[in-house]
Amino acid sequence: MSHAEALQPTSEAARPGGDTLVKRHSAIVRLTHWVNVLCLTMLLMSGLQIFNAHPSLDFGKISNFVDPPIAIGADEANGAPRGFVSLWGHKFNTTGVLGLSSLDGKPTERAFPAWLTLPSYQDLGTGRAIHFVFAWLFVLNGLIYLIYGFATRHFRRDFIPTGEQMRHFGGAIRDHIRLRFPKGEEARRYNAIQKLTYFLVVFVMLPLLVLAGWTMSPGLDAAFPQLLDLFGGRQTARSVHFFAAFGLVLFVIVHVALVLLSGVFNNMRSMITGWYDIGREPESHA
Numbered sequence: 001m002s003h004a005e006a007l008q009p010t011s012e013a014a015r016p017g018g019d020t021l022v023k024r025h026s027a028i029v030r031l032t033h034w035v036n037v038l039c040l041t042m043l044l045m046s047g048l049q050i051f052n053a054h055p056s057l058d059f060g061k062i063s064n065f066v067d068p069p070i071a072i073g074a075d076e077a078n079g080a081p082r083g084f085v086s087l088w089g090h091k092f093n094t095t096g097v098l099g100l101s102s103l104d105g106k107p108t109e110r111a112f113p114a115w116l117t118l119p120s121y122q123d124l125g126t127g128r129a130i131h132f133v134f135a136w137l138f139v140l141n142g143l144i145y146l147i148y149g150f151a152t153r154h155f156r157r158d159f160i161p162t163g164e165q166m167r168h169f170g171g172a173i174r175d176h177i178r179l180r181f182p183k184g185e186e187a188r189r190y191n192a193i194q195k196l197t198y199f200l201v202v203f204v205m206l207p208l209l210v211l212a213g214w215t216m217s218p219g220l221d222a223a224f225p226q227l228l229d230l231f232g233g234r235q236t237a238r239s240v241h242f243f244a245a246f247g248l249v250l251f252v253i254v255h256v257a258l259v260l261l262s263g264v265f266n267n268m269r270s271m272i273t274g275w276y277d278i279g280r281e282p283e284s285h286a
Contacts, residue, residue, distance in 0.1 A: 022188060024276035032145040033271055039138040042130060045118035047245060049127030055111030057242055061233035072111035074100040081107055139210060159199045161192040181262040187278035201251055205244055212241035
């Protein structure tokens, strides 16, 4: 391919050695992806700052300050300070990680350590301000992504598995376990596991996260009292918000791990420029 031909608008380009570059992500998908990365990072860190002001989770309409179902804190064990996580009355020692961590060389009572919160020092007001700003930016960015996804074939192509893909769902699971990454024609589209995962994240986990967050707002509760009925109380909404956030963190960890294992440069190029190298079709052996 000549240099002039390479500059022509196309959704596919051949490379020396037989590999092929395909246009995997549109500009809107790439832009909203990176805005989400920024928003979710700021939301997680500021959210942990907010949680530290009341480091326990409850269910229903009111908090149980005496014996909450889930809590992170600090006390003494065998005459020494310790951090703990309490789950329905069972305490687990988490000294140095949760409940009691080092700050400026001294053990400090904090549910989550300073390096995980924004700001690092305890400041509920600043944490809430940061959280609200990036929460609304996240919602606006999500609306842009949803409008684009429904206006184009994006959701139907990348979120809905085909019948053929579902028939080979077991094989896709085995390939993931064995870290076998597709090449050639197979790499042009997401497999069934990827599509179902993205569907659950975009249409189940993220809306649940946002709705639970809105339910904790007295102003929105006044305007939409149905939110409290939906979750059965503000404390339940707070717990759902917390667990949905950490479900999202787990998804991101797995997502980043697969990006690293399947090719950092290729994956990053596709999410920055849109171009993805699908490689060559594996040779079949008679």
